[in-house]
Amino acid sequence: MGWTEERVELLKKLWLEGLSASQIAATLGEGVTRNAVIGKVHRLKLSGRAKPTSAAPRVRPSVRPPVRRPVTPQSAGRPALPSPQATISTKPRGMPMSGSATAAVQGATALKIEEEVVREVEVVQQQAELVIPVEQRISLLELNEHTCKWPIGDPLSADFYFCGQHSDEGRPYCEFHARRAFHQMEKKKR
């Protein structure tokens, strides 16, 4: 799908709001990859962002470094979008929307954009820390070979508990916390 004016405007808006390229790609949907978004952003000469997420210091190579690509085109299409992450549904609680987004939009575009914003929020929620509903929390005694042993809270506190989500055989953590554990290891290592 090409870059229609609508899509370009939405791209600009979201980019300037500080959403990541992949988030924008997911919002635009329909086979748009984050690479496509980034490429378009550059062509539009957008660069400055509201929120410098990370990876800011791009060092300009003084001359031209050898970044040669193999002559193999390999133009096979990969339509697959990033998997929508395992459905970790937490108990829906009232969420105060920051209603700034929908305000300054005019015409028929408003409704569409509102839908997009809702999707953005969902993405954000998926990326937030996993919260186990109280009724599902388990104590030390209830752990077994198939429960995630990720500790939550202060071990000395009364409301300390373990994650307790299902973990695969031989694995100490659930899928979610296994990733978490990896991350922290990487940081502490070296």
Added chain:
DNA sequence: CCCTGATTCGC
């Protein structure tokens, strides 16, 4: 591992 943006260059 997950992710981020930046860059190049064949198309």
Added chain:
DNA sequence: GCGAATCAGG
């Protein structure tokens, strides 16, 4: 102009 592949970093 487009964006996959790649690079470089967190």
